[in-house]
Amino acid sequence: MSAPDASLPKRPKGxxxxxAADLSSRAGSLAHRSTDERLxxxxxxxxxxxxPKPAATxxxxxxxxxxxxxxxxxxxxxxxxxxxxxxxxxxxxxxxLAGPEGRLEASGETVVKWTLELAPQLIMALNVWERDETKxxxxxxxxxxxxxxxxxxxxxxxxxxxxxxxxxxxxxxHAPGQQFGTRVRASVRDKLLxxxxxxxxxxxxxxxxRDVYSAGVYRxxxxxxxxxxxxxxxxxx
Amino acid sequence: xxxxxxxxxxxxxxxxxVTANLAAISGDFGxxxxxxxxxxxxxxxxxxxxxxxxxxSLGDMLNSTVPASPSxxxxxxxxxxxxxxxxxxxERALVSAEHDIALDPLTGMRRLRRLLDxxxxxxxxxxxxxxxxxxxxxxxxxxxxxxxxxxxxPQTLSYTxxxxxxxxxxxxxxxxxxxxxxxxxLLNKAFDGEESTFIQEQLRASGLHVFxxxxxxxxxxxxxxxxxxxxxxxHRNYExxxxxxxxxxxxxxxxxxxxxDSDKLQEAGSR
Numbered sequence: 001m002s003a004p005d006a007s008l009p010k011r012p013k014g015x016x017x018x019x020a021a022d023l024s025s026r027a028g029s030l031a032h033r034s035t036d037e038r039l040x041x042x043x044x045x046x047x048x049x050x051x052p053k054p055a056a057t058x059x060x061x062x063x064x065x066x067x068x069x070x071x072x073x074x075x076x077x078x079x080x081x082x083x084x085x086x087x088x089x090x091x092x093x094x095x096x097l098a099g100p101e102g103r104l105e106a107s108g109e110t111v112v113k114w115t116l117e118l119a120p121q122l123i124m125a126l127n128v129w130e131r132d133e134t135k136x137x138x139x140x141x142x143x144x145x146x147x148x149x150x151x152x153x154x155x156x157x158x159x160x161x162x163x164x165x166x167x168x169x170x171x172x173x174h175a176p177g178q179q180f181g182t183r184v185r186a187s188v189r190d191k192l193l194x195x196x197x198x199x200x201x202x203x204x205x206x207x208x209x210r211d212v213y214s215a216g217v218y219r220x221x222x223x224x225x226x227x228x229x230x231x232x233x234x235x236x237x
Numbered sequence: 238x239x240x241x242x243x244x245x246x247x248x249x250x251x252x253x254x255v256t257a258n259l260a261a262i263s264g265d266f267g268x269x270x271x272x273x274x275x276x277x278x279x280x281x282x283x284x285x286x287x288x289x290x291x292x293x294s295l296g297d298m299l300n301s302t303v304p305a306s307p308s309x310x311x312x313x314x315x316x317x318x319x320x321x322x323x324x325x326x327x328e329r330a331l332v333s334a335e336h337d338i339a340l341d342p343l344t345g346m347r348r349l350r351r352l353l354d355x356x357x358x359x360x361x362x363x364x365x366x367x368x369x370x371x372x373x374x375x376x377x378x379x380x381x382x383x384x385x386x387x388x389x390x391p392q393t394l395s396y397t398x399x400x401x402x403x404x405x406x407x408x409x410x411x412x413x414x415x416x417x418x419x420x421x422x423l424l425n426k427a428f429d430g431e432e433s434t435f436i437q438e439q440l441r442a443s444g445l446h447v448f449x450x451x452x453x454x455x456x457x458x459x460x461x462x463x464x465x466x467x468x469x470x471x472h473r474n475y476e477x478x479x480x481x482x483x484x485x486x487x488x489x490x491x492x493x494x495x496x497x498d499s500d501k502l503q504e505a506g507s508r
Binding site: 014015016017018019020022023162163165166167168170173174203204205206207 | 238239263266267268292302303304305307311361362485486487489490492493
């Protein structure tokens with residue numbers, strides 16, 4: 001077992017003060033470890049000679065590799081939780097139609113009522129979108145049609161759905177949900193509810209159906225260029 | 238940042254108490270300290286009178302099956318003691334993380350190390366509390382650590398466990414973390430007596446460094462834990478507070494002697 005060499009040069013003992021001074025003098029030099037470089041599993045085949053371990057000397061004890069400058073982690077925007085969506089996603093998302101053609105019944109399918117549980121920020125963004133889009137087009141657009149389209153355009157496979165849920169900001173995912181009554185085509189609702197056994201089979205316990213439709217609606221809103229406001233700014237209005 | 242794990246295979250020797258007190262006294266001195274609760278029992282978190290929020294614990298950060306793992310900023314609890322931040326534990330999340338790591342050990346073992354490396358510029362010392370074993374999460378801690386302080390009681394059974402633990406640390410050193418060093422053995426719940434003296438002699442004879450400071454049996458420690466303030470802080474001016482201060486100084490000396498001097502020797506050798 002390799003332990004600090006007893007013949008290590010004696011130095012004045014300064015305890016924590018000495019440690020603090022040592023760390024200050026080393027800051028920016030060779031203080032950091034490179035995770036990938038230093039972890040080297042040693043695998044030996046049964047019966048083969050194990051590579052001889054170099055004798056622990058004070059020169060090879062605790063070699064410190066060159067510092068790795070940590071990459072800055074992406075941070076959510078202050079005061080807003082909208083995130084840019086990749087251009088390919090924006091191009092693929094269909095826009096809800098206005099007027100009679102925009103109604104769910106125009107699809108010819110069975111339409112059912114469905115009560116969702118959405119974060120207040122999402123509900124606010126839906127309301128704002130419905131008002132502004134109606135003004136812009138001069139004809140009535142329906143937020144229920146947007147929700148129907150958002151949920152109908154979810155990814156097909158479970159992995160992509162889980163990734164989509166991962167893009168949902170934590171503040172939205174864990175916000176206390178508000179009851180939001182809407183209507184969707186029966187096929188859309190059945191597709192969502194059918195995810196439950198799929199997620200169970202895949203062993204994914206931490207993703208709820210609420211997370212999936214919230215992420216779908218969020219992705220759709222952001223894809224249309226609509227910002228989802230931080231609750232602090234909503235309360236001020 | 239130096240990462241230190243006060244470890245031991247045997248339960249009940251006082252690892253968590255020692256970890257909490259070393260972190261607290263180091264922070265009280267002025268060092269910037271990160272305490273990491275990697276034990277599903279989460280007693281280190283309890284020692285600082287904190288609870289992890291559901292979904293925001295160290296286990297949630299280490300578990301790759303959590304789709305949107307919380308960030309360090311979302312999980313860390315700042316200033317649980319002067320200059321001490323805490324990554325809190327949660328039993329459910331840590332147990333789940335341990336299972337997840339077992340499915341992909343080579344990648345999973347590195348997660349804590351990567352995490353600590355990413356925040357290493359914010360802290361000077363990091364102490365990791367581990368479960369009483371040398372597998373699973375305990376190995377994750379050893380992979381992430383620079384030094385191990387073996388916490389032991391001066392008793393025969395604890396001596397036996399210490400030798401087994403030291404051998405297993407050596408295996409981790411050989412296969413996963415060549416930088417890992419056993420800094421020494423810190424005797425906890427020490428008492429005066431023949432057996433205590435004998436065990437200390439046996440430990441020294443085995444080649445392990447034994448710290449001169451021994452932490453005595455102390456009733457104040459239990460009272461302090463109930464109050465959520467480590468005894469080294471709560472009883473800073475009592476004998477027990479001074480003892481922890483001496484223990485922290487010895488460990489710091491050992492760290493600087495082990496790592497700083499080896500760097501100087503490397504630099505000297507390369508000229």
